[in-house]
Amino acid sequence: MLKDITLGQFFPGDTLVHRLDPRTKLLLVVVYIIALFSAKNYVSYALVLLALISVVAISRISVKVLLKSMKPLLFIIILTGLLNLFYTQGEALVSFWIFTITKQGIKSAAFMVLRITMLICGTFMLTYTTSPIALTDGLEQLLKPLKRIKVPVHELSMMMCIALRFIPTLIEETDKIMSAQKARGADFETGSLLSRAKALIPILVPLFISAFRRADELAVAMECRCYHGGDGRTRMKQLAYAAADVVAMLLGVVLLTAVIVLARFGL
Amino acid sequence: MKPILETKNLTHTYGAGTPFQRDAIQNVDISVFPGEFIGIIGHTGSGKSTLIQHLNGLLKPTSGDILLDGKSIWSSKAFTRQTRFRVGLVFQYPEYQLFEETAYLDIAFGPKNMGLSKDEIDARVRRAAEFVGVPEENLNKSPFELSGGQKRRVAIAGVIAMEPDVLILDEPTAGLDPVGREGILANIREYQKKQNATVIMVSHSMEEIASNVDRLIVMNQGTVAMSGSPREVFARAEELIAMGLDVPQMTHVFLKLREMGLQVDPSVYTVQQAKEALLALKEGR
Ligand SMILES: Nc1ncnc2c1ncn2[C@@H]1O[C@H](COP(=O)(O)OP(=O)(O)O)[C@@H](O)[C@H]1O
Ligand SMILES: [Mg+2]
Numbered sequence: 001m002l003k004d005i006t007l008g009q010f011f012p013g014d015t016l017v018h019r020l021d022p023r024t025k026l027l028l029v030v031v032y033i034i035a036l037f038s039a040k041n042y043v044s045y046a047l048v049l050l051a052l053i054s055v056v057a058i059s060r061i062s063v064k065v066l067l068k069s070m071k072p073l074l075f076i077i078i079l080t081g082l083l084n085l086f087y088t089q090g091e092a093l094v095s096f097w098i099f100t101i102t103k104q105g106i107k108s109a110a111f112m113v114l115r116i117t118m119l120i121c122g123t124f125m126l127t128y129t130t131s132p133i134a135l136t137d138g139l140e141q142l143l144k145p146l147k148r149i150k151v152p153v154h155e156l157s158m159m160m161c162i163a164l165r166f167i168p169t170l171i172e173e174t175d176k177i178m179s180a181q182k183a184r185g186a187d188f189e190t191g192s193l194l195s196r197a198k199a200l201i202p203i204l205v206p207l208f209i210s211a212f213r214r215a216d217e218l219a220v221a222m223e224c225r226c227y228h229g230g231d232g233r234t235r236m237k238q239l240a241y242a243a244a245d246v247v248a249m250l251l252g253v254v255l256l257t258a259v260i261v262l263a264r265f266g267l
Numbered sequence: 268m269k270p271i272l273e274t275k276n277l278t279h280t281y282g283a284g285t286p287f288q289r290d291a292i293q294n295v296d297i298s299v300f301p302g303e304f305i306g307i308i309g310h311t312g313s314g315k316s317t318l319i320q321h322l323n324g325l326l327k328p329t330s331g332d333i334l335l336d337g338k339s340i341w342s343s344k345a346f347t348r349q350t351r352f353r354v355g356l357v358f359q360y361p362e363y364q365l366f367e368e369t370a371y372l373d374i375a376f377g378p379k380n381m382g383l384s385k386d387e388i389d390a391r392v393r394r395a396a397e398f399v400g401v402p403e404e405n406l407n408k409s410p411f412e413l414s415g416g417q418k419r420r421v422a423i424a425g426v427i428a429m430e431p432d433v434l435i436l437d438e439p440t441a442g443l444d445p446v447g448r449e450g451i452l453a454n455i456r457e458y459q460k461k462q463n464a465t466v467i468m469v470s471h472s473m474e475e476i477a478s479n480v481d482r483l484i485v486m487n488q489g490t491v492a493m494s495g496s497p498r499e500v501f502a503r504a505e506e507l508i509a510m511g512l513d514v515p516q517m518t519h520v521f522l523k524l525r526e527m528g529l530q531v532d533p534s535v536y537t538v539q540q541a542k543e544a545l546l547a548l549k550e551g552r
Contacts, residue, residue: 064284179325180364183356184425185348185380202376205366209411 009168010131016244017059017129022138024245029126031252035259036118043267044259045114051255052118052125059129069124070117077116084109132164141239154230162218170211177206269337270298271465272322272354272433277331279317291317292489294331299433299467304459306476306497307469309486310511315469316359318486319435322467323354352381355431359438361422365410370401370421373410377429395428396421398461399454416447423451427458433465434458440475452479477501477515477536485512502534517541 012018017025032051039045056066070077090104127135140157147153178188181202188199277295282288292314299305309315320326321333324340324347333340340350355377358364367373374395378388396406399420405413410421423439436455440448456479459466470476476483476497483500485493487510493500500507504514504522514522515536521544522533535544 176358177364179320180358180361181376182325183323183351183358184377184429185351186376187348187380202364202366206364210363 009127011061011065011128012131013060013129015059015129017055017125019244020248021239021241021245022130022134023142023239024241024248025126025130026135026138026142028248028252029123031256032122033119035256036115036122038256038259038263039115040263041267044262045111047255047259047262049114049118051251052122055125056121059125061125061128066121066124066128070120073116073120077113080116081109081113084112132161136161136164137235137237137239152230154233158230166214169214170207173210174203174207177203268300270334271301271336272299273297273334273337274318274321275332275334277318277321277333278329279314279321279326280329281317283329290489292486295489295491297484297491297494299465301432301465302463303465304456304479304481305465305467305484306480306482307467307484307486308471308473308476308512309492310471313486314489315486316437319356319437319467319469322433322435323356324350325356352377352429353431354433354435355426355429357423357426357434357436357439359441361425361439362410362415362418365418365422365425368409369407370396370410370413371406373421374406374424374428377425381429391428391430392424395424398427398458399424400450416443416450419443419447419451420454423454430462431464433467435467435469437469438471439468440470440472448475455479471512473507473513474515485510497536498534500534501536502532504533 032048035051036048039048056063085101085105086099088102088105088108090102092100092102093106094101130138136157139160140153143151143153143157178186182188186199186202188196190196191199274295274297278293279291280288281291295314295318297318307315307318317326321328324333327341335346335350335353338346340347365373367376371392374392375388378391383391392406396403401417401420401424405417405421410418413421419439423436427434434455439455440451443451452475455466455468458464468476468480480497483493483495483497484491485500485507492510493503493506501514501518504518507514517538517540518533518536521531521535521541524531525533529548531544531548535541
């Protein structure tokens with residue numbers, strides 16, 4: 001059950017998308033999101049969708065995996081769709097009880113669902129094709145200017161790196177503890193909401209204890225290797241832009257410009 | 268005699284349909300008879316933990332079936348739940364599942380889930396604590412302030428208190444010192460004798476398994492490689508070594524003796540057997 005959560009997971013590979021510099025990918029995701037929110041109509045949406053589909057195709061991430069990872073967010077997507085469907089003013093098509101479906105409503109619901117789905121897919125593509133270490137490295141480099149105004153950039157990115165690193169471990173651990181309590185007859189699936197919430201205690205207590213134990217051990221291990229924050233720290237893997245990064249950034253800029261221009265003309 | 272627990276063509280695939288798909292066990296057929304003490308051995312990743320988690324219905328087989336008293340444990344929801352209580356499973360490092368305020372309450376968690384009466388729960392908790400050697404005064408302490416060995420014992424008591432027909436333990440002695448190991452093994456042996464229970468113990472220490480079990484199942488790469496009495500299995504010591512498993516020290520000695528040209532049986536695995544074998548050899552000469 002928990003294993004279905006692929007949030008923040010990394011699928012190793014050796015495609016063009018995998019090899020791009022993490023900074024490029026981070027910036028492109030930002031560009032992609034701006035483009036997605038600038039898109040107004042069929043043509044501009046089609047353009048952004050085309051960009052997404054090409055990236056997915058190049059990265060060889062299976063569409064099945066990508067769609068499966070949407071499962072936990074399905075509820076939000078459907079809810080947004082329904083709200084848009086019923087609460088958009090315009091030319092009424094059908095109406096029953098307090099609900100009215102308008103032509104504009106159908107269109108805006110369809111666009112909204114498409115937008116959220118593409119938003120999620122796009123950002124997932126980033127974590128699917130970038131290892132957590134590369135991702136946090138890239139983020140640290142990009143945010144470096146903020147150091148001037150005393151933002152602890154290195155510490156923040158180290159924290160993020162550790163958090164990402166431990167998501168799978170914690171999921172695995174939760175699974176194990178759940179199985180162990182199930183073996184003692186714990187029941188998480190039936191009963192009232194309150195009794196189900198109570199049933200979580202036997203999972204949460206051991207999980208917290210082990211998370212703290214792990215954090216403690218990790219801190220000691222890091223100190224043993226003389227970790228003392230970011231000052232004067234060098235890295236084994238230096239990030240460097242390659243030709244592919246320049247091309248990718250250019251394509252990103254072209255996409256964004258095209259979408260903005262198209263949106264101007266209401267396309 | 269009819270087996271109490273059986274697997275039929277049991278196969279389990281983790282992460283089916285993802286890039287991480289892998290077969291953990293394939294076509295496993297085992298039978299467990301009432302009152303038996305079975306050892307499951309195999310090196311890390313051979314599928315031992317996956318196999319035993321099927322026996323009480325924690326994992327659902329990808330294909331194949333598990334029978335308890337001849338009836339599929341997945342035949343109905345009620346029977347699956349009943350299986351959980353009749354087949355007790357102690358996980359590896361079970362002390363990490365402790366959560367209650369006191370050791371007593373933690374041991375009582377299983378019996379409480381079974382819906383037993385208060386008196387019955389109390390009796391079972393005390394009985395289980397005694398079996399595994401948790402002293403009275405520790406029962407009212409927080410499980411987190413106990414020593415490592417005591418924690419482990421409390422966790423094992425938590426399963427024993429459900430008084431399952433079949434008790435399964437996944438590497439119950441992993442990470443303990445030699446004294447702690449022998450203590451827990453002795454407790455398990457005693458429990459099996461007194462309750463006439465069926466016990467399945469997973470381990471990767473040959474020494475430990477050899478001196479305790481009636482029957483040995485050797486797992487290798489997700490399949491059952493060998494099954495039989497310890498002597499039958501150790502008679503194939505070379506194959507075990509080829510699988511990357513260790514054999515008991517005495518078996519090593521006898522393998523060497525045979526290499527040196529002595530007509531001895533390499534299935535010997537205890538000092539007592541070694542003595543008999545050597546005396547027989549001497550008299551035969
Ligand atoms: N929850 C899981 N998800 C994916 N693969 C797993 C999981 N648990 C075990 N495996 C894999 O299944 C195989 C058998 O593992 P396991 O049954 O734990 O072996 P053992 O207990 O003998 O060490 C291993 O290769 C392991 O990596
Ligand atoms: Mg194991």
